[in-house]
Amino acid sequence: MSFFDSYDFTGESTAHLARLINNVNTGVWEYNTITKTAKWSKGFYAILGYQPGEIECSYQNFFENILYYQDKQPFLKATHYTGPAPAPVAQIRLLTKQQGYQWFESSVLKHDDDDGSFIYGVLNNINQYKIAEVKAAQADFRCGETGRIARLGGWDIDIASMTLNMSREVYNIFELYGDIKLSIEEAISFFEPAYRQTIAKAVDDAIKYCKPYDLEVQFKTAKNNIIWVRAKGIPVIDDFGRCVTVRGIFQDIDIIKRDGLSMQSSINLLDDKNKRLQNFAYIVSHNLRSHAGNLKFMVNLFEETKAEADKEEIFSHIKTISESLSATMGHLDEIVKIQSEIGKERKLVNFEAMFNNVMALLRTNIDAANVQITTDFDEVADINYIPAYLESIFQNLLTNAIKYKHPDRNPIINCYTRRDDNHIYLVFEDNGVGIDMKRYGDQLFGMYRTFHHNKDAKGIGLFITRNQVEALGGSIAVDSTVNVGTKFTVRLT
Amino acid sequence: MSAERKMVTACIIDDDDIFIYGFKKFMEIKGVFAEILNFSNGQEAIDYLKDPSYADKLPDVIFVDINMPVMDGWEFTHNFEELKSQMGKKVSLYAISSSVDVNDINRAKKNPVIEDYILKPISETYIADIINSYQPGLRNAN
CATH class of the missing domain: 3.30.450.20 (PAS domain)
Structure with a gap:
């Protein structure tokens, strides 16, 4: 059988x-x-x-x-x-x-x-x-450990069924535990709104046009932690060139990315500072050169002039140049002082008290121009700041507002403080001549930049204000309409 | 007719009064036979050049400073370029500045409207030669 x-x-x-x-x-x-x-x-x-x-x-x-x-x-x-x-x-x-x-x-x-x-x-x-089997288990363990240490997981999308499979580590990054199966749309909804469209388009392009992608985007985990992730996808094609699977990695790069971003912002700060120093060097050289040039010019002229009356006039110009040179040196001192005072201790400064101080100093100018001033420091009454800086900021903004008052009306100045989640702002509004922002906006805080035909204009006040504000990590913004007025918003912290 | 020496009209645009004073005095001392117009910024000069009542008093040569309030040298150059074709005569333009900023120098050198970029302190002889070169006296002789 x-x-x-x-x-x-x-x-x-x-x-x-x-x-x-x-x-x-x-x-x-x-x-x-x-x-x-x-x-x-x-x-x-x-x-x-x-x-x-x-x-x-x-x-x-x-x-x-x-x-x-x-x-x-x-x-x-x-x-x-x-x-x-x-x-x-x-x-x-x-x-x-x-x-x-x-x-x-x-x-x-x-x-x-x-x-x-x-x-x-x-x-x-x-x-x-x-x-x-033992070797495979070991390899598997090693692979899992590598993924766990690198915070890196793998995933794939099967195109025929449009299903998403994710490795354990991907779930860990999602902070999803237990057996939860996510659809592609659900997985995408974990990305921060600003990046959702980008990631959806990248996945779509990978499926439709076999286009690989590698993105660094922000992501909100199931436990509401917002982290930076790297999402990389590569299409796998069949013999006809159609995408059958999208395979990819998903990595938590939050620490690296944040370090990188803070490094970048440090670089930007340094870059800005370098540019300012370079600009400063040019400006100083320009200003000193023009005085020195004039001095040489006048001395030559003095030597070649015979007429006694002319000589007298030339000498008066030489005196003027000498005074301008001293003034320029004074400006230089002020700018150097900003850098040397930056290390000084910050103190709790009362806005109201400081403002009254500065008003007392400028009393003559204020009265002469009939300035009407209103203040409101209720929202933020005090600030931890270098007192000398705040004094200088108030003084420059006030002087500026008086200097550029509108010829047809008495100046009205409105100064107040504001606060949002992270910052304290000082707002300073006037009804002066205003400035053509389109034409001069980018030069407003430049040194020796003057825009109006004003004999008192030196082009130093706002330059110093900006330097003081920025030296303490703040910023200054300006909004202005010609013949209506100007509004300075100083972010102090 | 006898050969008549015609007056050259030069124009200086600078917000620095001392410079303008020195400039005029030097031309006097150097014996440059020129009428000198002066403006303290680009806007004033443009207003003059545009005004039809001054059409017969246009300058032959303009020296413009770069850093000025209201309208600086660059903006003046731009406006001047647009006016140039409507002006009844050839007017030459020179930039005069104490800026050693390479950006300024290159920008001036690249601009075909600007004949030359003259660095302050100026050489009085060079300026005198420029003005004299516009002296049409010899060519005008009948």
Whole structure:
């Protein structure tokens, strides 16, 4: 009879089967629970590396000497299994003659025979697979650990079903725990609104046009933490060039990105400062040159002039130049002072008190120009600032407002403080001549920049104000309409 | 007719009164035969050049400072360029400044409207030569 006619081996085929059992590379054993005797097939010896009969064939020998002590429990459990068939398979380690312990798979069949109770078992060497499995598990662990340490996970989108699969680490970055399956749209909704469209378009382009992407964007986790992430996707195409899968990585780069951003902002600050210094050097050189040039010019003229009256006039100009030079040196001192005072201690300064101080200093000018001043420092009454700076800021803004008052009306000045979440602002409004912002806006705070035909204009006040404000990390903005007035908004902190 | 020496009209635009004073005095001393117009900023000069009543008193040569209030030298140059074709005569333009900023120098050199960029302190002889070169006396001789 053929193997295919029946699954049961009966009659003559038993002898055939016995031969088979003795020749296959599998260990077969039989144990009589009544007589406590064991039988091992040739293959049993062979898989352990022995010749038949080379070692004692007994349950005791097997259990005590060959079976690894830690695998006794799983072996017994499988052997004495009483539940419904099939009996479970145990993976156990057995001591071989020359290769130490190796992994085997043990399957057991209990058979209650007329002669007594028999247990049959089969052993197969699975060492190769087991080692591969251990290695794979190790690699997997290492990979998982790498991902965990790098805060980096993998994901893919199957285009046919439009389903998104994400690795454990991606879920960790999402701060989503438990079995939650996200749709593509749901995953995209985790990105911050400002970047949502970018990421949606990138995914769309990857699917439609096989365009890879690599983005650094902001993301809000399930626990509402806003972090920077790197999202990179690469389309996988079929033979027709169609995108079948988008595969990618997802990494939490928050720390790196924030460091980078703060570095960039430091660089920008330094860059600004460098530009200001460069600009300052040009301006000073220009100003000193023009005085020095004039001085040389006048001295030459003085030498070449015969008329006594002319000489007198020339000398008066030389005196003027000398005074201008002193004034320029004074400006230089003031600017250098800004830098040297920056280290001075900040103190709690009261806006109202400081403003009254400055008003007292400028009393003559204020009265002469009939200036009407209103202040409101209720919203922010005090500030931690360098007192000399605040005094100088008030003084320059007030002087500026009086100097550029409108010829047809008395000056009205309105000064108040404002606060938002992070900053304190000082607002200074006037109804003066105003300035054409389109034409001069970018030069307004430049040194020696004057815009009106005003003999008092020196082009130094606003330059110093800006330098003081910026030296303490603030900024100054201006809004102005010609013939209506000017509004300075100084962000102090 | 006898050969008549015609007066050159020069124009100086600068907000520095001392410079203008010195400029005029020097031309006098150097014996430059010129009438000198002066303006303290670009706007005043443009207003003059645009005014039809001064059409017969246009300058032959203009010296313009770069840094000035109201209208600076660059803006003046720009406006001058637009006016140039409507003016009845050829008027040459020179920039005069104490700015050693390479940006200013290159900007002036690149502008075809500006004949030259003259750095302050000026050489009186160079200025006198420029003005004299516009002396049409010889060519005008009948």
